[in-house]
Amino acid sequence: MQHYFALSKNLDLSISDLHHINNVMRMKIGDQIIIIYNKIKNFVELTEIKPVGIKFKIIKSETFTRENPEIVLAVSLVNEQKWDLILQKATELGVNQIIPIVFERTIIKLDDKKLNQKQIRWQKIVKEAAEQSHRFELPIISNLLSYHELKNISGDLKIICSTKEKQTNLKDILKNNLNCDRIIVVIGPEGGLTDLEEEKLITYGFQSITLGNNILRVETVPMFILSIFNYEMMR
Amino acid sequence: MQHYFALSKNLDLSISDLHHINNVMRMKIGDQIIIIYNKIKNFVELTEIKPVGIKFKIIKSETFTRENPEIVLAVSLVNEQKWDLILQKATELGVNQIIPIVFERTIIKLDDKKLNQKQIRWQKIVKEAAEQSHRFELPIISNLLSYHELKNISGDLKIICSTKEKQTNLKDILKNNLNCDRIIVVIGPEGGLTDLEEEKLITYGFQSITLGNNILRVETVPMFILSIFNYEMMR
Numbered sequence: 001m002q003h004y005f006a007l008s009k010n011l012d013l014s015i016s017d018l019h020h021i022n023n024v025m026r027m028k029i030g031d032q033i034i035i036i037y038n039k040i041k042n043f044v045e046l047t048e049i050k051p052v053g054i055k056f057k058i059i060k061s062e063t064f065t066r067e068n069p070e071i072v073l074a075v076s077l078v079n080e081q082k083w084d085l086i087l088q089k090a091t092e093l094g095v096n097q098i099i100p101i102v103f104e105r106t107i108i109k110l111d112d113k114k115l116n117q118k119q120i121r122w123q124k125i126v127k128e129a130a131e132q133s134h135r136f137e138l139p140i141i142s143n144l145l146s147y148h149e150l151k152n153i154s155g156d157l158k159i160i161c162s163t164k165e166k167q168t169n170l171k172d173i174l175k176n177n178l179n180c181d182r183i184i185v186v187i188g189p190e191g192g193l194t195d196l197e198e199e200k201l202i203t204y205g206f207q208s209i210t211l212g213n214n215i216l217r218v219e220t221v222p223m224f225i226l227s228i229f230n231y232e233m234m235r
Numbered sequence: 236m237q238h239y240f241a242l243s244k245n246l247d248l249s250i251s252d253l254h255h256i257n258n259v260m261r262m263k264i265g266d267q268i269i270i271i272y273n274k275i276k277n278f279v280e281l282t283e284i285k286p287v288g289i290k291f292k293i294i295k296s297e298t299f300t301r302e303n304p305e306i307v308l309a310v311s312l313v314n315e316q317k318w319d320l321i322l323q324k325a326t327e328l329g330v331n332q333i334i335p336i337v338f339e340r341t342i343i344k345l346d347d348k349k350l351n352q353k354q355i356r357w358q359k360i361v362k363e364a365a366e367q368s369h370r371f372e373l374p375i376i377s378n379l380l381s382y383h384e385l386k387n388i389s390g391d392l393k394i395i396c397s398t399k400e401k402q403t404n405l406k407d408i409l410k411n412n413l414n415c416d417r418i419i420v421v422i423g424p425e426g427g428l429t430d431l432e433e434e435k436l437i438t439y440g441f442q443s444i445t446l447g448n449n450i451l452r453v454e455t456v457p458m459f460i461l462s463i464f465n466y467e468m469m470r
Contacts, residue, residue, distance in 0.1 A: 085320075089458075092450075092452060092455055132450070132452070133449060133452075134450050169469045169470075170466065170469065171469045212468075212469050214327070214328065214329060214465060215327075215367070215368045215369050216327060216328075216368070217327060217367070217368075220327055220458070223324075223455070223458045223459070223462065224328070224458070224462040225462075227458065227460075227462035227463055227466075228462055228463060228466045230446075230447055230449060230459070231406060231447075231462075231463045233447075234404045234405065234406040235404075
């Protein structure tokens with residue numbers, strides 16, 4: 001069934017969602033959709049469909065209770081194509097928050113004006129991906145931060161995907177740490193973090209891990225990590 | 236160090252690799268590269284560089300011995316953009332063989348002529364991805380098969396990523412099955428396998444598993460599965 005995230009508590013939909021219902025899906029009175037707001041999925045039956053708005057009756061509602069840890073990815077900005085892929089796939093794989101970070105080796109630079117335009121685009125990508133994968137909540141995309149600002153971020157498990165660490169791997173860490181509420185994962189740019197960045201992050205309470213012997217592109221790391229978290233949560 | 240797969244035992248490189256060395260990397264005499272052939276990585280130092288060929292001396296060679304199971308993905312053909320992503324990411328994540336399959340709900344159709352052109356393009360994508368991720372071997376891309384042809388494929392563990400199976404998940408299966416030589420994974424098209432296809436595959440020795448509660452796009456499934464195999468092989 002088609003999922004839409006509502007704009008407000010009244011379950012109002014955006015213009016583009018109304019367009020989707022009217023012109024893409026060509027829905028009819030009696031059709032059912034799911035409208036989500038504030039982690040509640042409302043199964044509704046359409047009673048009136050107009051380009052400017054729809055009316056419906058709620059058939060049932062399902063409330064979401066999180067069972068798994070909240071996953072926050074703090075990822076180096078990368079070029080648009082790769083960044084879009086990260087947003088889409090990370091949303092599909094259940095990420096809760098994405099923090100774009102500028103590291104020393106981050107090549108992409110965005111001024112405030114460009115960043116505002118990008119934010120709108122990024123929200124659109126995660127909304128569509130969250131609807132397609134039937135999620136109860138939209139991932140949060142934070143403001144662009146410098147890695148120093150990770151100093152005060154709270155998390156029960158805070159890890160750095162390191163290219164230097166050779167001993168401790170992700171499996172070692174996850175073995176004893178899955179009963180936590182919030183996991184923060186730092187993913188650096190191409191070329192990796194500088195030594196100084198990694199040292200600083202360690203003083204901020206992060207620990208370095210290796211993802212194994214594969215040489216992964218930056219945009220692959222979020223999917224890799226999230227797939228493994230999903231796997232570890234399988235019951 | 237830059238990796239190139241050779242065309243032959245003499246470590247001849249393709250025209251495009253020579254172009255890459257000459258014009259993209261602008262390499263000089265004395266620079267080192269790695270040339271791979273037949274699962275042997277040759278570390279070589281360049282002694283002559285011309286557009287039509289290079290000369291070099293071999294400094295050392297490393298032979299590859301496989302420690303992990305061979306992974307074969309039998310995946311429904313999908314549109315070009317998604318298929319390219321599958322080839323690139325699956326190569327990066329260590330796939331050994333990809334078999335494009337036509338299922339009943341596969342939308343993409345290719346005639347022999349188109350298929351030949353595509354095969355050339357596909358080989359190029361996996362070669363580049365394998366070089367970038369420093370692999371010892373190129374994944375094999377098989378001919379297009381119908382799912383019936385999976386009847387005779389050999390594997391110690393043969394699984395179907397099912398949308399119907401709700402009980403047995405990937406974790407249950409991998410717990411007891413990682414000491415095997417060859418794993419075959421079937422990934423269906425959007426809309427999934429038909430009941431008949433799934434039943435047939437089960438008579439061919441496959442077993443259905445669920446990947447959990449996520450709703451994943453077809454192109455995400457190979458990355459998901461391969462990330463988890465990599466994770467399980469971490470030592």
